[in-house]
Amino acid sequence: MSIGLERRRATYLRGHAAERRALLFLMLKGYRPLARRYSAAGGEIDLIVKRGQTIAFVEVKARAAMDDALTAITPAKRRRFSRAARAWLSRNPWAGGLTWRADAVFIAPGRWPQHLVAAFELEMG
Template identity: 35%
Template sequence: MLKGLFANTRAKGMHYEQLAEQYLQAQGLSAVSRNYNCKYGEIDLIMKEQDTLVFVEVKYRKSNNFGGAISALSPSKLQKLQRSIYHYLECKKLKNLPIRIDFVAIEGLSSDNIKWIKNIS
C-alpha cells in the first residue's frame, strides 16, 4: 500500500480487517460481526467455525521491524479483548457456547503475508 492511500488510520484498519475476514472465510469460517465496540474495547472480527464462536484480533504492520504485527498484541490488549468478549457474550445472552480467540497478523505491502494464529488465550 502506498502512503496516503487511506484517508485515515480507521480506513486502513477496516481495509486490513476486511482482508483478514476474506482470508478466514477462505479457510472455512463464516462471518458473524465486525468491529463490535463496548466500554472495554473493540473486537475486530467475530467469526464462526462449526459450533465455535471465534473472536479475532487483526493487526497490520508495514514491516516486521520492531517485531512486526505479532508483537503488537500486548498482554493489556489481550485483557481488553477478553473483557470485550465477555461483554459481547453477556449482551447476546450466549452461554455454554465454545469460544476461541485467534490472531491475524498482516505484514508488508502484499496481502499475501497473512499469519493466522489460533487459540491465543
C-alpha cells in the same frame, strides 16, 4: 487538513482494509462472520466469526513487517479485548454452549495473512 489528522485518517483506512482482507481470508477458510468492529466495556474486537461449534474473537494487526504484527498485542490490549468478549457473550446467550477462543490475523504487505488460532487466552473471570 493537518499532517496529524491525515496520518490518523490513513492509519484508520489501512486498518479497515486489513480487517476486510482478514475477513475474506477467514471466510475462505470456512468461517462465517457474526460481527465486525464490536465495541463494548471499553474494548473492541475487530472480527467475531464462527465455524462449526467454535466462536473466534479475532484481533487483526496490520504492520509493515510480520514480526512487528506478532508483538503488537499487548497485555493491556488482551484485557480490553477479553472485556469486550465477555460483553458480547452476555448479549448472545445462544453462544454459551460453544467453544470460544481469541485468534489473531496478522497482515503485512506482500505476504499472505497469518491466522494464529488461540493466539492468547481470553480472560473470562
